[in-house]
Amino acid sequence: MKNAVIVEGINCFNIKQILESGQIFRFQKINDTTYIIVAKDEIIKVGHQPNSTSILICNSRIGDLEQIWKPYFDLETNYMEITDILSNKDEHMQKAVEFGRGIRILRQDPWEMLISFIISQNNSIPQIKNCIENITKKFGEKLENVDSEIEYYSFPTAEELIKIPEEELRECKVGFRAPYIIDACKKVVEGEINLNEIFTMKTSIARNILMKIKGVGPKIADCVLLFAYGKMEVFPTDVWIKRVIEGLYFEGREQKLQDIQQFAKDYYGELAGYAQQYLFYYARENELFKK
């Protein structure tokens, strides 16, 4: 049933950079070249040496490589071309791309991304991970696990989560975000928002729909659009991105969110989402323009 596959001939792939560029919360580091990822109700182990063009994926079902993992890891996209175009923009982008050359934008589950990024607001990464783990442990279903003693759980669906009273949700330490999660559950279960339809929607329309959920503003909507729906032209603008854009392109002068969005649209165009990932990873890892 379960198997290990090796994918070969992949460049611009670095598992550490992919997982630590802030787009995913459910993973665990085993060592520098091995990580466990929980996604698509599967627990896979990924082995990858920096600079190697082959990737080892353990414990996936036979046939899942084509169906699930190639799209998930965005392996069909030509990152040579993307990194090339962005590197040629200016010397800052060249540095940022060089630093995170192995980043790929994962195609994750919309519902999980929505709730995860609602939790992310005004929160720290370790705490975000804890909240999500608490929620999956408490309300998800135990996943079949072939070679690890650690237990992992599925991410509960909207239908499952909506049954949970607020107090119980707060036991997962989500704090003031609990009502936001509940509102997302309501809108999805009652059909006011159809997460599947967003795949085929124009980005600006999709963004407005996501923002109807309480606790979902422009930043969270853009994260969901980028990390789940593959809308590559969005430019999620958090404090790090704001500071790095101001620092690199505006001589440190403070810019309004609107101005940064406009700059990204004009300057990066269709590649804004990729640019955002390289810049975020570059700025955060090196603590550039930190307050």
Place this chain on the structure above:
DNA sequence: AGCCAGGTCCTCC
């Protein structure tokens, strides 16, 4: 002890 963290809401002007 007090401040801060991958934002957003609410109130008031």
Place this chain on the structure above:
DNA sequence: GGAGGACCTGGC
């Protein structure tokens, strides 16, 4: 329509 404060929680 924009500025300014409040917000759960745990780590430093």
